[in-house]
Amino acid sequence: MLKPGSTNSGPFSASLTAWPSRENVPHGLSSPLSLALVLTTEDRPNFDILLQAYRDEYSPQGRTEKDLVEELTAAKWLQYRCLAMSTALIDITMDRMEPEITEEFEEIDNAARTALAAVRLTEHARGLDILYRYASRHARDYHRALDKLRLIQKERHQKNPPNEPKRERPQSNHKHLRLVTPPAPKRLPSRDRKRAD
Numbered sequence: 001m002l003k004p005g006s007t008n009s010g011p012f013s014a015s016l017t018a019w020p021s022r023e024n025v026p027h028g029l030s031s032p033l034s035l036a037l038v039l040t041t042e043d044r045p046n047f048d049i050l051l052q053a054y055r056d057e058y059s060p061q062g063r064t065e066k067d068l069v070e071e072l073t074a075a076k077w078l079q080y081r082c083l084a085m086s087t088a089l090i091d092i093t094m095d096r097m098e099p100e101i102t103e104e105f106e107e108i109d110n111a112a113r114t115a116l117a118a119v120r121l122t123e124h125a126r127g128l129d130i131l132y133r134y135a136s137r138h139a140r141d142y143h144r145a146l147d148k149l150r151l152i153q154k155e156r157h158q159k160n161p162p163n164e165p166k167r168e169r170p171q172s173n174h175k176h177l178r179l180v181t182p183p184a185p186k187r188l189p190s191r192d193r194k195r196a197d
Contacts, residue, residue, distance in 0.1 A: 034047040082135035089128055093117035
């Protein structure tokens with residue numbers, strides 16, 4: 001949980017370690033989509049890294065494919081945002097419940113503490129339920145855009161198959177060598193065969 005005076009680099013910065021580095025995003029440039037979607041409390045370069053990773057993976061061609069890649073990115077970012085907010089909501093509730101938890105329990109494990117916070121949230125507020133519902137919706141949006149993108153790219157590849165290079169037989173470096181078969185033995189006339197026996 002953030003303490004007063006601490007800085008926030010965005011709710012998803014810890015999960016970005018497996019993504020491409022910021023070196024792949026031109027310095028100081030943000031996509032128009034990130035300007036419209038990323039909150040001031042979130043890390044805009046991380047969004048641009050995610051967008052560039054999807055562009056690199058799918059190599060969109062044409063406006064429709066580019067739009068679908070942006071839809072993928074937006075849906076995934078919004079899904080992460082909802083999950084980060086639900087985590088923060090549970091953390092805040094656990095912190096607020098700390099005095100009554102310590103008064104009621106001598107010892108309590110983290111799973112039980114989290115369960116108490118989740119129960120409190122579902123009893124008194126619909127926030128957690130709404131966040132999970134939004135996260136699920138964003139996941140569906142992500143998969144819908146991904147399915148459309150793959151279908152369009154498959155159709156494009158079927159209409160314009162990539163030129164396959166002609167496979168040439170490898171030539172031997174030993175052109176002067178030839179496979180020579182030994183001559184077949186001469187057959188003796190039938191009269192001579194009997195003598196040889």
